[in-house]
Amino acid sequence: MVLEKKSALLEDLIKKCGGCAVVDGGFATQLEIHGAAINDPLWSAVSLIKNPELIKRVHMEYLEAGADIVVTSSYQATIPGFLSRGLSIEESESLLQKSVELAVEARDRFWEKVSKVSGHSYNRALVAASIGSYGAYLADGSEYSGHYGENVSLDKLKDFHRRRLQVLVEAGPDLLAFETIPNKLEAQACVELLEEEKVQIPAWICFTSVDGEKAPSGESFEECLEPLNKSNNIYAVGINCAPPQFIENLIRKFAKLTEKAIVVYPNSGEVWDGKAKQWLPSQCFGDDEFEMFATKWRDLGAKLIGGCCRTTPSTINAISRDLKRR
Ligand SMILES: C[S+](C)CC[C@H](N)C(=O)O
Numbered sequence: 001m002v003l004e005k006k007s008a009l010l011e012d013l014i015k016k017c018g019g020c021a022v023v024d025g026g027f028a029t030q031l032e033i034h035g036a037a038i039n040d041p042l043w044s045a046v047s048l049i050k051n052p053e054l055i056k057r058v059h060m061e062y063l064e065a066g067a068d069i070v071v072t073s074s075y076q077a078t079i080p081g082f083l084s085r086g087l088s089i090e091e092s093e094s095l096l097q098k099s100v101e102l103a104v105e106a107r108d109r110f111w112e113k114v115s116k117v118s119g120h121s122y123n124r125a126l127v128a129a130s131i132g133s134y135g136a137y138l139a140d141g142s143e144y145s146g147h148y149g150e151n152v153s154l155d156k157l158k159d160f161h162r163r164r165l166q167v168l169v170e171a172g173p174d175l176l177a178f179e180t181i182p183n184k185l186e187a188q189a190c191v192e193l194l195e196e197e198k199v200q201i202p203a204w205i206c207f208t209s210v211d212g213e214k215a216p217s218g219e220s221f222e223e224c225l226e227p228l229n230k231s232n233n234i235y236a237v238g239i240n241c242a243p244p245q246f247i248e249n250l251i252r253k254f255a256k257l258t259e260k261a262i263v264v265y266p267n268s269g270e271v272w273d274g275k276a277k278q279w280l281p282s283q284c285f286g287d288d289e290f291e292m293f294a295t296k297w298r299d300l301g302a303k304l305i306g307g308c309c310r311t312t313p314s315t316i317n318a319i320s321r322d323l324k325r326r
């Protein structure tokens with residue numbers, strides 16, 4: 001019942017947006033633009049320790065730009081990751097909780113501010129708690145390879161995700177955003193965990209893709225979506241942090257494989273070098289191309305569209321302008 005009510009919130013938002021809501025853009029990218037040093041095993045989540053005020057500022061900037069959904073700073077925030085920095089379990093859990101609180105505070109403050117402006121065109125945004133893949137935690141680029149090795153079983157992945165999921169759910173986000181999932185095993189682990197933990201918050205699960213056809217592991221999306229399609233916890237499935245050139249083909253493919261809503265938030269097209277820990281130049285979309293393509297992606301069936309790494313508030317503003325031009 002609670003799950004249905006919360007899903008209805010998202011459905012209403014999508015309706016208010018004219019059929020497609022705007023997800024925010026590269027969170028880590030915008031932290032870096034403001035000078036944050038995130039070349040760290042915790043990547044963007046290092047800011048939860050070092051500069052929580054900056055996290056709130058970045059959320060505000062994406063809200064100003066027109067994001068209807070803000071994704072929290074917890075992508076690479078994990079309890080084992082924090083423990084290896086010398087933090088205690090209590091401190092680690094409170095940082096996870098804080099990631100949700102910071103986004104909720106930004107959303108509430110922004111909404112209070114714009115509500116006073118007559119004729120504004122914003123919607124009250126929703127907060128999606130980011131849950132990065134096991135590969136993100138490994139910090140070796142394996143969210144783009146999908147190869148976790150023989151020793152990584154379904155149970156190991158569930159154990160990895162379990163406590164963080166519990167803490168994030170407890171913190172009360174509107175949605176859960178599983179990001180850069182590179183293979184079927186992890187997708188299945190996430191779905192089973194949502195069920196085992198009786199989670200009452202709607203979730204999306206996004207895969208990466210490095211060839212524009214399949215998941216990074218080489219598994220087809222038909223295989224990968226199979227456990228997701230059966231789950232009541234999953235509201236949307238899609239792609240994040242893959243090149244924007246792949247999105248059109250991938251939406252067409254997903255539309256044939258699922259009745260779930262489709263969510264896409266590609267990166268700029270630059271390619272992550274997991275060893276050197278840097279983005280390599282490649283064929284990229286600028287903001288003008290995002291503006292051109294957003295309505296096309298919507299018309300092909302995407303219900304949630306945004307940007308991922310190397311996109312900025314100006315990209316989100318371009319997408320929002322395009323989608324909300326009525
Ligand atoms: C989406 S990637 C750019 C995130 C960072 C990666 N997990 C790493 O730590 O190298």
Ligand SMILES: N[C@@H](CCS)C(=O)O
Pocket residue numbers: 026027028029044071073075076130179180241308309
């Ligand atoms: N939402 C993440 C990126 C996922 S690839 C972040 O920017 O921290």
Ligand SMILES: [Zn+2]
Pocket residue numbers: 240241267308309
């Ligand atoms: Zn990304």
